[in-house]
Amino acid sequence: MASDSRPRSAGDGRPRPATVPDDELARRVLNLVWRRRAVSRAEIARSTGRSRSTISEVVGRLLGTGLVAEVGAGESRGGRRPILVGFEDEAGVILGVDVGATHISVILTDLRGNTLAWRERSHPVRSDPKGAEALITGLGEACLAEWNGDRSRLMGIGVAVPSPVDPGSPDRVLERVLPAWRGHGVLDRLNSVFRVPVFVDNDANLGAVAERWWGEAVGIDDFVYLKVATGVGAGIMINGEIHRGATGVAGEIGHVAIDPNGPECVCGNRGCLATFVGTRQLVDRARSLLNSYPDSILAGTEPGIRAIEDAALADDPLALQVVNEAAVRLGIVVAGVLNLLNPGSVVLGGSLARAGDRLIRPLREAVATRTLVASAAASDIRTSDLGERAVALGAATHVLVAALANPRLFPGVIPA
Amino acid sequence: MASDSRPRSAGDGRPRPATVPDDELARRVLNLVWRRRAVSRAEIARSTGRSRSTISEVVGRLLGTGLVAEVGAGESRGGRRPILVGFEDEAGVILGVDVGATHISVILTDLRGNTLAWRERSHPVRSDPKGAEALITGLGEACLAEWNGDRSRLMGIGVAVPSPVDPGSPDRVLERVLPAWRGHGVLDRLNSVFRVPVFVDNDANLGAVAERWWGEAVGIDDFVYLKVATGVGAGIMINGEIHRGATGVAGEIGHVAIDPNGPECVCGNRGCLATFVGTRQLVDRARSLLNSYPDSILAGTEPGIRAIEDAALADDPLALQVVNEAAVRLGIVVAGVLNLLNPGSVVLGGSLARAGDRLIRPLREAVATRTLVASAAASDIRTSDLGERAVALGAATHVLVAALANPRLFPGVIPA
DNA sequence: GCACTTTGTTCGGCGCCCGAACAAAGTCTG
DNA sequence: CAGACTTTGTTCGGGCGCCGAACAAAGTGC
The missing domain is CATH 3.30.420.40 (ATPase, nucleotide binding domain)
Structure with missing residues (x-):
């Protein structure tokens, strides 16, 4: 519905706004120009397998749309210097x-x-x-x-x-x-x-999607993004596309059971990941530990999630303990994901990703002891650096x- | 390498064996004929969006390869009766x-x-x-x-x-x-x-692949096949294609941890699925239960996996107990798979699938208590009926x- | 029996794309 | 530094896949 509606851009009532590139080849060329940022017609021809004459014609049409423009000359490869064509990021x-x-x-x-x-x-x-x-x-x-x-x-x-x-x-x-x-x-x-x-x-x-295009997973077609914030959710990228599953609920891993003897969850089961990891749970856990860590920066306060993360970054023992526990619990689930999907990478996002290495290191350890196949264990696990805007x-x-x-x-x- | 080599069929040294259909349209038509078994040229034209004249030419070429043949006349739709074209299964x-x-x-x-x-x-x-x-x-x-x-x-x-x-x-x-x-x-x-x-x-x-083409998953593009035999492995079908992962080890779920206090596994971890389910483990479990079930059909024997499965089918309490326990363990992993991937279906294969409903029923129960999202829980779980040839x-x-x-x-x- | 449909074929033609040829603008060698 | 060679980008004629119109054959329905 909404996503089907066409953009009614700036009331121009002409029958055809421009030579709209609706053919397959123009689409491929446009994508190539976007990716390569500055590329010659001859290079496009080589990359796409089309002839230079054909590409020349298509590029000509694309120039007319304003989406691409000639952006200068490139290095010579032994002959005439190519004219570089680039994508108009501000279009x-x-x-x-x-x-x-x-x-x-x-x-x-x-x-x-x-x-x-x-x-x-x-x-x-x-x-x-x-x-x-x-x-x-x-x-x-x-x-x-x-x-x-x-x-x-x-x-x-x-x-x-x-x-x-x-x-x-x-x-x-x-x-x-x-x-x-x-x-x-x-x-x-x-x-x-x-x-x-x-x-x-x-x-x-x-x-x-953000990680795939601008973050830690650029160029990786199979990876899993784990968002740890209020709740826990996963975004699964397979072959460069989001995997949604049969009914669109793929990635809802908050209620994967990791401990049959764990606390009761709102979903009625015991030991769900969501009962251990998540803003509410981490804050509760930190507060319950306050008495055991009288020297903690957080002692005497009513810490929120942000304060706990900051404290962990300052190597506060209480906060590190909370992060450690979360890492181990996440590690169990990540190990399962690795064994099942063998992604090329696992990226951790959400507010908890702020903890960086202090989260990743114990998590990697927990994963390493739970994956048999060497190559699965070798899959790299990273934190996002896109921050709150991801x-x-x-x-x-x-x-x-x-x-x-x-x-x-x-x-x-x-x-x- | 081997899979790249071309078939050197019956020493015919002609430069071109026949009008080999290497173009995209011929490929699409051939696939359509395979799927629809008997279909007219006009119907192919409608399905592919091409004109009847184009399809007529392509079908003519395909007839020359011997891969398709005219197989009679179809029902009239208000005009001339169509000539049905079918795939030569014995080609x-x-x-x-x-x-x-x-x-x-x-x-x-x-x-x-x-x-x-x-x-x-x-x-x-x-x-x-x-x-x-x-x-x-x-x-x-x-x-x-x-x-x-x-x-x-x-x-x-x-x-x-x-x-x-x-x-x-x-x-x-x-x-x-x-x-x-x-x-x-x-x-x-x-x-x-x-x-x-x-x-x-x-x-x-x-x-x-077998389930997708001939078994329980015909027409389903997203499903997971679980093979329970000597070991446990999963085949993951996404968008109609096998998902292999970054290094080809996707689906190796034998060492997913389901019980932190479980027995030690050869992989060095504790409580792997493989320590509970698998031919060796089921046989061991059955033998250790022999004393507790003096009335079992299996009492006094040294049962193998086949005997245990047969006994379960005859509703022998010992065998049912073994199958039940396996089902619950499998259920934990299946629930995790459902939460993560939300497949349209889960198909159980391998020798244990012989147990049929006696395996599926307790498994469904174990899954139902471990999945929050209703639609995930609704995903149907079945046993394969392709048998040992799957x-x-x-x-x-x-x-x-x-x-x-x-x-x-x-x-x-x-x-x- | 007659009008109307549908199928499958033939045939002229359009459009996408290619290859050849060429001018422009480089690099390399003696 | 001049001439041979390369590479780029454009122009132009032509091949080929595909389409639409037209038509004959073979149905259906009133």
């Missing part, structure tokens, strides 16, 4: 929205993932969906205002939600998790306010991915 | 080899997965690889002899091995597991004896899949 902008459990953040990026503007606000999303709706459009407007560019260049909006998304109707958030967002609420609203296509996906999935960035990137796969989504800029 | 035959830990079996199939011949023999593969090599070729020859058809119609050989296969060089079995098969041994031997391409893959992967059949099917994706592999039959 379009994208809004990315991260709807968390307790906050909303919005990012504005160009077509290279550069941040043009950024806004964040705490908000009780679950209890006040109406306010959340207004907040999203407000923050979006604020970002566009700060950027102060031509608004007709806005291509689309990506939205990350902390719940599974039905693959059949990607604009309909599962009511079970966000009941108030039922039906054609927020997303059609967004569409009608900004008049551009709106895409929705799960937050862990979009975090994985998910919003991934939401924006999702729109970019869609546009590169279907260039009609790009605005028909500079038609001359 | 080629394929050998499938299942190399187990303690046995070798070989199947000969046509292009519809029909069994034309079948041979099986116990053999200590690990300790006598040289004998295994001779046995494979011998059983293969025996199958071809029983079939008694034109040997130039043999298209290829698929081989299933009980170990991971490096995706980079699919003809080189990982030495760690089958050290004696190092380098260019058995497979090049097979290739030079039968003079057809040889394909190799992991047994669980090929079991999944893996060999999958190996043969692997060759069929390759040929349908690249029709050059088909023999140039009936060139007139």
Whole structure:
């Protein structure tokens, strides 16, 4: 629905905005130019297997759209110097929205993932969906205002939600998790306010997209992104594409059982990962340890998750203990994922990723003792360095991915 | 290497055996005819989106290869009755080899997965690889002899091995597991004896292929096949293709930890799935229970795995207890797989699948208490009914899949 | 019996793409 | 430094896959 709607960019009523590159070859060339940043026609011909004459014609059409431009001359390879063609990163902008459990953040990026503007606000999303709706459009407007560019260049909006998304109707958030967002609420609203296509996906999935394009997983086609924040979720990238599963709930690993004798979980089972790892659990655990660590920086305070992470970075023994315990629990699940999927990499995101090496080192240890196959154990495990903007960035990137796969989504800029 | 070699079918030295359909459209049409079994040119045109004239020309060429043929007239849709075109299932035959830990079996199939011949023999593969090599070729020859058809119609050989296969060089079995098969041994031997391409893959992967084409997972693109026999392995089908992972060891779930206090495993960890489920473990467990079940059919015997399965089917309490325990352990892992991957289906194969409902029912129960998300829990779990031939059949099917994706592999039959 | 449909074939033509040829602009060698 | 050689990018004629129109053959339905 919303994601099907076409961009009604800057009321130009011409029958055809420009020579829209809707053919397969133009799409491939456009993607190649995006990836290589500066590449000659001859090089494109070699990469695609087409002749130089054909590529020359296609590039000519692409130049007309304003999405690519000649950007100077390259090094000679023994003959005439090539004319380099590059992608116009500023030809379009994208809004990315991260709807968390307790906050909303919005990012504005160009077509290279550069941040043009950024806004964040705490908000009780679950209890006040109406306010959340207004907040999203407000923050979006604020970002566009700060950027102060031509608004007709806005291509689309990506939205990350902390719940599974039905693959059949990607604009309909599962009511079970966000009941108030039922039906054609927020997303059609967004569409009608900004008049551009709106895409929705799960937050862990979009975090994985961000890592794949700008973070630790660039160039890796099979990896798993683990988001550890309020809850725990996984984004599974297989063959360069998000794996959603049969009903769209793939990656919901919060309720994988890791200890049959563990504490009871809200889901009715015992020893779920979610009963050990997650903002609420880590904070509770830290507070219960306060008496045992009288020398801790945190002693005498009522620490929040941020304080605990900061303390861990300062090598506070209490905080390190909490992080260590979480790492071991995560390690059990990561080991299972490695044994099952053999990903090329595992990237840890979410707020806990701030702990960096202090989280990764014990986690690697826990994994190493639980994986038989040497190559699986060799899979590298890293923390994300995209920070708190990762998910919003991934939401924006999702729109970019869609546009590169279907260039009609790009605005028909500079038609001359 | 071996899998790259082209079939040197029946010494016809012509520059071009026939109008080999190497173009994309001919490939699509051929696949469509295979799937629909009997379909008119007009219907193909509608399905592919091409014009009737184009399809008519392509079908004409395919008729010349002998891979398809006109098979009669169909129902009228209000006008002239269509001429139905069908796939010639007997145009080629394929050998499938299942190399187990303690046995070798070989199947000969046509292009519809029909069994034309079948041979099986116990053999200590690990300790006598040289004998295994001779046995494979011998059983293969025996199958071809029983079939008694034109040997130039043999298209290829698929081989299933009980170990991971490096995706980079699919003809080189990982030495760690089958050290004696190092380098260019058995497979090049097979290739030079039968003079057809040889394909190799992991047994669980090929079991999944068999289920996808002929078994419980027909039409399902995302599912997981669990093979429970000497060991435990998983074949993961995603988007209709086997998922091998970054280094080809995806699906090696035998050493997923399910109980931190469980018995020690050969891998050095505690409580691996492999310490509970697997032929050796089930037999040991059954024997240790003999004293507690004096009334069991198995009392006073030294039961093997087959006897235990038979006893379970006869509702013997001891055998049921063993199967129950295995089911609960498997359930823990299946629940994890469901939470992580959300497959459309889970199919249980291997010898233990013989237990059928007696295995599935307690397994479903164990899974239901460990999955939060309703749709994940709704994923149906079934046992395979392909029996002991599943893996060999999958190996043969692997060759069929390759040929349908690249029709050059088909023999140039009936060139007139 | 007649109008209408559907199928499968033939045939002219359009469009994508290629290869050859060429001018422009380099590099390398003697 | 001049001339031979390379590489790039463009132009242009042509091949080939595919389409649409037209048609004959063979049905259905009123």
